[in-house]
Amino acid sequence: MTGVVVADSVTKRYGEVLGLNGFSANFPEGITGLVGPNGAGKSTLFRLLAGQLKVDSGRLTILGEPAWGQGEFRRRIGYCPEPPSLFDWMTGNDFVTTLLRLDGFSREEAAARCARAMAEVALTGDGNRRLRVYSKGMRQRVKFAQCIAHDPELVLLDEPLNGVDPVGRASLSVLMKQFSAAGRHLIVSSHVLYEVERLTDQIVMIANGQAIAQGDLHRIRDLIDSRPHVIDLETPDPRLVGRFLGAWDHVVSVEFPEPGRLRVKTRSPDEFYAALPGLVVTEGLTVRSVRSADDNLDAVFRYLSEGRR
C-alpha cells in the first residue's frame, strides 16, 4: 500500500483498554477525513502519528517513515492536537515563532513565517496578546497557525473545528481547502461526519479502534440522513437564535435544555451548517460554539461495526 499514512494491523493498548485494535487503513494524498464517535481511537492514532505513543504491534508509517521516528523528517509534518492547552504565558506570536525556531528557522525567518501564518488564520491583531486570554476559537486558530507555519507536506488536525464559532469554522475550512489546493495533504479527524464531508469525500471511518469503512461514504450518509441530526449551540440569547432557526424547513425541533444553550434537530445538516454563518452575520447574532451531539452517529457506527463482525 502507498499513501501519506499507512497503518497495517496497528494495535495500541492502555493497560486493559484497547486504543487501536488491529487498525488498518491507507490515507491517500489530499484531504482525508478520519471520522468516528468519541472514544473510537482517533486521538490515539494521531498521537501515534505525532510520535507521542509507540505502537504495540503492527506497522504505522507517515510519509514513508516509521511514526515513532524523530528527527528532521518531522519538519515535513504539522500537528494540531485536540486539547486546548497552550503555553498560556506566551503571546500568540511568541508561541508560533518559538516552535519555528525549534524547527531550526533563523530568528528573522521565524518572525516572517509567523507573521504569514498568523495572518492566514486572521490573528494578526491578536498576535501580541497572551494565549491565556485567547478564546477557544482563537486557540484553535493559533494551533492551526503553528502547524502550517513551517510549510509542512502533511498536516494532522485532531478535531480542529471542535468548539469553534460558525464564522471561525467556515474560515478554517477555507484555509484547509487552500492548503490542500497548494499540493499539501491533510488528515482531519472529527466525530461529526458532516464537518469532514464538506472538506473531502475521502473518508476513513473508525470505531472501537478499527477502520470500519474507507473511501466513498454515500452509503453511510444515506443511513445518517434518515435520522434527524442533533446540534447544540451555545449562545447568550437562545430564544432569539431559536426563533430564526425554527423557521428553517429542515429544522425538526428547537429545544432549550439549559440557559445559554440551544438544541436543534435537523434533517439536513449540510444545509444547516452552510446557512448558519450567513444567518449569524446578517442578523448580528452571537453564537459562541456549535457542537454536534453524536448520539445518532454512534448508532450508525454501531450498525457498521456490527455489520463487520
Added chain:
Amino acid sequence: MTGELGRLGTVVWLSFRGSVYGARALGLAAFAAMPAVIVAAIASARPAASAISDSALALFGLLTLPIVAMVVILVLAAAQFRTEIDAETLVYLSDRSVDRSTLVVGKYLGSVAAALVLILPSSLLPLAVAILGGGSAYGSGVPGAVAAAAVLATLAYGGFFLFLGLATRSALLVGLIFGFLWEELLPLLPGDVPKFTVIFYLRSYLSSVITSGPLSGYGGALDGSSAAAVLVLFGAAFVILGCFVFRFLETAPEKESV
C-alpha cells in the same frame, strides 16, 4: 536555518520563561525569601555582631542549602517534563524536528537558570542583611563560596530531579522523600554511607573553601575541587540518563482520551 545550538538556546529560553512565570514562581520566591527574613529577625534582637554574621552562615548550611534550594530545584526541575506531559503541551516541542536530547539538555539548563534566579538571592541576601543589621564583615571569599555552593547544589539536584520528572509520574513525592529522608538521614550514619548523598559533597566543598565560622566545620572529608567535580558529574550523569529515558518515553498523558 540554525543548528542544534540555536534550537538548544530556544529550549533553554522557553524553559526559563515558563519556570519564572505564574503563581508557582511567586510562591517559590516567597519561600526562598525565608532565610533573609529570619536573619533580619535575629538582627533585630541586637545580638553580638559576630553572632548575626555566624547565624546567617549557619542558616545557609541548615536551611537554605538542604531545604530551600532543594525544594525550589525539585519543583522547577521535576515539573519540566511531568507538568507539560499532564498539561499536554509537551507535544508542541516533541513533534518538532528538534532532537529529543536537545529538549532534555535545554530544559535542564533552563530550569537551573530559573532556580538560580531564586536560590542565589536566597543564599546571598541573608549575608547582606546580616551586615546591614550590624553583623561583622565576612572574609573576602565567603560570599563567593556560598554562591558557588548554591550553583553546585542547583546543578546536582537539578539533574537528578529532572530525571525523576522523566522517570516517574510521582516525581515530587519521590523527590521529597529523597530530599528529606535520604539526604537528611544517611549523613547521620557511620562509615562511608554519607558519601551516597549530595549533601556530603556540598558540605565537603563548603568546609574546604570556608576555613572559619560555622561552615568550616560543616562536615565532609573531600577537598573542594573534588567535591565540586563530583557534584557537576552527578548532575550531568542524570541529564544523560534523562536523555536516554526521553528517547523512548511515551509522552501522552495518563488520562487518555482514546
